[in-house]
Amino acid sequence: MTALQQVTFPVYGMNCASCASKLTTAFNEIDGIEANVNITLEKATLSIDEAALATPIATEVVSVLQKKGYQTDYQQISFEADWSCSSCVETTLNALKKHPLVLDVKANFATQMVYIETLESFINDQFIEQLIVLSPYKLTRKIAITSQQQLQKKQQQEQKKQQKEKLSLAFAVLLSLPFWLAMINMVFSDTPLLAPWLELALATPLQFIVGARFYKGAWSSIKNFSANMDVLVVLGTSAAYFFSLYMLLEGSTAHLYFETSALVIVLIRLGKYLEFRAKQASSKAVSALSQLQAIGALVKKGKEFKRVLIEHVQVNDLIQIAAGDKVPVDGVIVEGSSYLDEALLTGESRPILKNIGDEVFAGTLNGDGVLLMKSTAVNEQTKLHQIIQLVESAQMSKAPILQLVDKISSIFVPIVLGIAVITFGAWWFVGGDFEQALMHSVAVLVIACPCALGLATPTAMVVGTGLAAQKGILIKDINTLQLAHKLNHIAFDKTGTLTKGQVSLDNITSFHHDFFSLLLGLQQASKHPIAKAVIDHCQSLDVKAVEVSDIQSIHGEGIHGRFNDDDLIAGNSKLLARFNINLTEQLAIHAVNVDQEQNIIYVCYQQTLIGYFVIADQLRPESKEAIEDLHKLGLSTILLSGDKHSVVQAMSKQLGIKTFYAEQTPEQKLQQLSDLQQDSLVAMVGDGVNDAPALAKADVSIAMGGGSDVAKQTAAMTLMRDDPRLIAVAIKLSRATWSTIRQNLFWAFIFNTLAIPAAAFGYLNPTIAAIAMTISSLTVLSNSLLLKRTRLK
Structure with missing residues (x-):
């Protein structure tokens, strides 16, 4: 930022010159800011000097606006990151939060994404460049998906990255084959298979070419006064490599461990490649939704229809949809009728008949009729794009369990380094053998790789939310997925929900x-x-x-x-x-x-x-079955309605709901929920504006897809089709996801609890430690991906 940088942003809600004057005064009270608010243009201009660099300017500006009752435009920008472990994420978040124009930063290791919120007017090339420079790890600006071409470009980049990973791994495996053969030979013969200088020639490119990414990651971590998994890898393999090089230069060839450092690098590199593949697999839900977008549309221009790129379609354009074509944008049918397949968008497998006046949505597939539609939402405003954003947002947000894992990972590395130092000192002090002490400490460093803790749990969450999206359940907040498995009661609104x-x-x-x-x-x-x-x-x-x-x-x-x-x-x-x-x-x-x-x-x-x-x-035809499904899951159901007592009573009896409250105001619904929440977790299901307070109060809030915008914005979970049976599906998915998380954490903790002492006491050499560490990570990763096989009715 320069000494006097100017930023201008709109201010909505001012009524007179006095409003602008008071707002100017409030802004000027912020240290390092000179403000000018123009009532005519409805804009505020801030001049920021260097003294304000350490001040969270964006946060204070928003605070002033909120106190005064004014509004402005906000925007979220996204970046793709290059991380190797969960502690890299925390380091990046802490660095980006220091930028004075940043409001909030969120990130997700599984999807390698960073999301930054600020005022829309603050975003420019200079701001983007400052964020990239500020980050200790490489950031690449992600352009919002608005066309099939952008999606294809992203897929091509992913394919190139995957190909590069394959070639690097193939190179590593090829160079390491002689070491594997030498290890097998050691079982049957005392004569070394490889000459010492050949071992050096093979180990050196593995250590410094294949292992270069670990050195880069370790250096970035140390520069930011933290220690991540890369630090463990670099310390362990470098110790084995340079000790062997020293012994070789001294003329001793009896105890060389080039194969140890080389095979640790190769095995961890293999684990990284499999992690890369796992992260690709976990994001298929978003990719599948993105591929629904049409490339172009047949738009009426004058008296003719011309094909234009999808990003050039405007609101109120007349668009012709031929039989078998995808609907390009959201709109309303003005001519014709046809059956549309909305399966991947709503989860409804049966084609739906659409007539004049009916809404159609981008990505759905037209049947055998020809339709003429008027566009009502294009590009980022379409329902398809909003669904993509919701899925990505759910995968981005962190549940408390993930925050706990991140915290453990951040202190795990320093503790392991301490154990490694103690191991080295103890073995050297007791036995006086430097070589033996070094090998045992290296084994501790290798076995303690926190991959299982840092990756497998968020992968389970990503797979769970992706599977929910495929079933027609949008989870906005990953905390909801964590809480749903512990629910005791499900409270329903009546009208528009069960009816x-x-x-x-x-x-x-x-x-x-x-x-x-x-x-x-x-x-x-x-x-x-x-x-x-x-x-x-x-x-x-x-x-x-x-x-x-x-x-x-x-x-x-x-x-x-x-x-x-x-x-x-x-x-x-x-x-x-x-x-x-x-x-x-x-x-x-x-x-x-x-x-x-x-x-x-x-x-x-x-x-x-x-x-x-x-x-x-x-009554919805699915409602009775939905209530029965919830009862089978051991949940109690409650009906909260503003309707007459006799009507609510009759419906409760028909559905098999034992507890009901009739003639309830929104305030009374809130009170009922509060009473239930005294000793249990409660979900609220609703669709109307009057349900919004109860939805906000509930531990888990669920909105019907056909409900009001207010209800859907308030709820943490939205059913894309008005089928209450999806509630039981969501709870089953939550239980399956949580079960997977507990299994992953158990294996990760039990592995480290047993393996680190075993390595410290000399029962595991570095090579065996590397193999065991990789198997541990692959076990929990595979377990997370098994969620895809969960049977959900």
Whole structure:
């Protein structure tokens, strides 16, 4: 940064010049900043001097804006990192957080990604370059996926990297073959197979060419006053190599350990390659979603349709989708109908019929019809891209267990170095044999490689969230995946969650031959949900409406009009009373009893009851099975609803839910959750704006895919299709993932607990230690990848 760098950013919410003046004053109170806020342009300009370099400017700016009630634009940028262990991640995070214009930094070792949040206006070439220079490890700016070409470029880069890894490994294995043969020969003969100078010639390129990456990693770590796994590798192999070189130059060839340093390098290099492959395998969910994006679109230009690249499609473009083509962007059908396959996007295997007015989404596959659609969201705004971002975000965030593992790894290396020093000193002091002391200390350094701790656990999380995405479950916060396996209760909202959220007619009772014609005539001009349900039902019966005049609606009561100069009304008991109709007498005339707790609409003509029907919300066909699945998993279910007691009670009985609370306000739902959370973990499932507070309060929050934006933004987990059975699937996946994590941690800890003392007491030589370390890492990695075989109904 220069001595006087200027940054300008928008400020929204100012109403007058006084607002700008007060905000200017508040900004100027930050040390090292001179501010000018322009009310006309709605922008603030900050001049920052060198004294502010140590000040978290972005954080203080945001704090001032929040206190004053103003807003600005934020943006997250991403980088690909080159790390070799989890402690490298912590070192990078700590370095990047020192930049004064950075708001927040997140990273994930498994995906090798860094995400930096700041104000949108702060991002420029200079800012990017400063971050790259500030990082102790190589960072490469990642461009957001907006086209198939960018995805292909990334895949090509991955293929080149994989090819380079293969060639490097092949070179290492080829050079090490004589050492393997020499070790086998030692079993059957006392005569060395390789000449000492040939061992040196083979070991040197393995140590300094194949092992160069370990030296680079160790140096970066030491420069930042930390010690990572590379430090262990470099110390162990260098000690064996240079000790052997010293002995060779002194003329002694009896005790050379070139093969030890060489084979340790090769084995760890093999482990790194397999780790690289594992990380590639764990990110296939994102790749599969990215490949759904179409390359181009057939857009109407004037009177003709022309094919344009996907990044050139604009909102409100008319786009033609041929049979068998992918939908290029999100939009609405304006002409035609067809079945669309949305399996990879929503998890629904059955093609869905789409007609005029229906929404279609980027990446879905058109069937045999030709569609004309109007685009409503393009590029980063599409549902497909948002899903990709959510999956990456879930894989990026850290659960408490991962934070614990990272903390252990950061102190693990110094402890091992201490044990190695003590081992060397003890063996040299007791036995007086420098060579023996060196070999035992080298064995300690090699066996203690923390790969299992640093990689296998986050890989399990990545595989778990990727598998969830394939099943139509989006997990925004990886902590949710960790908590879900410990849940005790699942609380449900009713409308739109366990029901379709659509009004339907139930228990229709008619006393008049023209009941439906009169009812349709009264309701057909109304936009009310009840009117829509009436119209849909009457159309299914092919009913013709009579002509009704003077139609008026009364909020909360119903609707009335005139037919043949007589009153025609449809509404509740309050509306009947308004027209002096005695409901009790009318029901008695027809000798019927009704449940007054139900939502009943009475229809009267000429002051006489001609029929009635109950307003019902249709139960989702999957709801009963979903509740049964949760009960089989040992979870209790609770229904929280704002609906009438009788309605909620009847639905609870139908679904098999024993505990329910009716006529609940959002505040009362919060209280119910708080009571449950006193001694247990609770999940909340909802879809509406009124469910948002309860979703925010719950330990695990789950939103229905068809719910409100507020609910989906609040929830940590979203079901991409409105199927509550996915909740049980998510819990099963959480349990499987957590089981894998516990297995991984057990094997990692038990291995180090047993192996390090064994090496320190002389039971393992460096070569055997290297083999054992590699097997340990491969074991937990393979166990993580076995999650993909989890059977989820």
